[in-house]
Amino acid sequence: MALEIMEGSIAIAQAVRRCRPQVVAAYPITPQTHIVEALAEIVANGELSADYITVESEFSALSACEGAVAAGSRAYSATTSQGLALMFEVCFNMAGMRLPLVMTIANRAMGAPLSIWNDQQDSIALRDAGWLQLYAEDNQEAVDLHYIGYRVAEDHRVLLPVMVCFDGFVLSHTYEPVDMLTQEEVDAYLPPFVPKFMLDAKNPVSMGMYATPDYYPEFRYETDLAQKRALEVIREAGREFGEQFGRDYSALVESYRMDDAETAIIAMGSICGTTKEAVDEMRDAGKRVGLVRLRTFRPFPTEDLREALSGVSRVAVLDRNVSLGAGGTVHRGAVVLEVKDALYGEPIPVLDYVIGLGGRDVRIEDIKRVVELCEAGDGDRFYGLRTEVL
Amino acid sequence: MQELRIHGRGGQGSVTAAELIAVAAFEGGKYAQAFPAFGVERRGAPVQAFVRFSDRPIRVRSQVYEPDFVIVQDPSLIRDVDVFKGMGSGGIAIVNTEKEADYPVPGGVRLLTLDATTIALETLGLPITNTALMGAFAAATGLISFEALADALRHRFSGALADKNIETARRAYDEMKARAGAS
Known part of the structure; x- marks a missing residue:
């Protein structure tokens, strides 16, 4: 283990780089901004081979991720507060279509009145959207939960998007020591994304189609079952992380x-x-x-x-x-x-x-x-x- | 654990100062934590930034209320903000001012002044005082070494700008060493 001192947001961006997303789409918003600025630079410098899609809103950011994952890519986004609120519709759609994603939430209060400061109202408001929600105590855990998050999200027993929640400013803007895994270590833990279903012109499928009352409840039931299965998948992924790197996250x-x-x-x-x-x-x-x-x-x-x-x-x-x-x-x-x-x-x-x-x-x-x-x-x-x- | 609180105005680099002091402390073998407390995000508004130093990992996340050290970048803040609040015996306050300081500080607090603005104008050509005050902090407290601070500055800035900032910190360091030793 080699500790380095850095800002939480920069550590997150570096962890995301090591997860090798193929598509990044995000819209800057305080206090998430430093994460996506750093990622834009990482992509522009050629340190990460990804399409960085600049968008005009959070709604578009998550919609771009939705399309990317549906087409079989690993994708990433980050947001907070009013930005997450603007993603509300897409959040439900991604979970309903069983599209795995990791999105960082730099937790922040909801307006009105306008507040840029930290609480957890934003992610809590998405409680019933079908996303897994993981909460970090410090920046080390926030970093590690991104690696674990992709493992769990993309596991075929789960196939659900994940919010990794870390407190805005209190963690995102704090310099403190973190141990960053090497690319080789992350590659050994996190295999490439293997979609169960994907948009493919040779094998056409429909996603997010119309469900009449004859079928709708079964979709909700299946999605809830995936949440139940995630309990054990998180324990497994957390235990394996501990076995490989010494920090055990098997406990929920x-x-x-x-x-x-x-x-x-x-x-x-x-x-x-x-x-x-x-x-x-x-x-x-x-x-x-x-x-x-x-x-x-x-x-x-x-x-x-x-x-x-x-x-x-x-x-x-x-x-x-x-x-x-x-x-x-x-x-x-x-x-x-x-x-x-x-x-x-x-x-x-x-x-x-x-x-x-x-x-x-x-x-x-x-x-x-x-x-x-x-x-x-x-x-x-x-x-x-x-x-x-x- | 020891704690530092920096008072400045938006645009003066208080947050950067906290970050680089934490980096220097970490390179010197300590656990360190640096974070800002933004009021409104605009130039000129009062800003605070904090640093904690410890031999163990730091878990507490609240702001700093009883600092061992205080840095005041702009003496005009002293009219509006109780910058020495919470300090106790053995504390060190470093104030950027060209005047003789006669501010009332809590009992047992050592008040040290430095004309960081003049140093910054002469070396950087800009009244950005944070680098000078980092050098003064290193000299007054011994919590970070000048070499670790210079490394942190070299890492943050590049080329001629790094050199100028290191020179600024060096002048302040030397001046504060002389002052802190003499008084």
């Missing part, structure tokens, strides 16, 4: 200091780094608290989560999104709904904290405060609001 949920924990914190993404520091400090002070980090949100690792939480007395969920209108009279994000579903029938209180929206900073002290609130049974609320709205 990561348990951190969960032995004998009474309070479990559940979170996704870069907030987990800060949470681990908070857990260490609380453990030093004698508090039995741990973190369960979700690496996949789709497919949701329901059984893995149940196992990770067995024996805990209470659960605090950190939601970096809000599901507006959910929860009746209390406030809830999307993650807590899944956690409650996983723990249904268990007598464990699960409380939600909508936190860190629109780039609001989350400190170690905030995580400790959340645990105190959870111990007092005070949750299902926004955390850290300005007092004038209360």
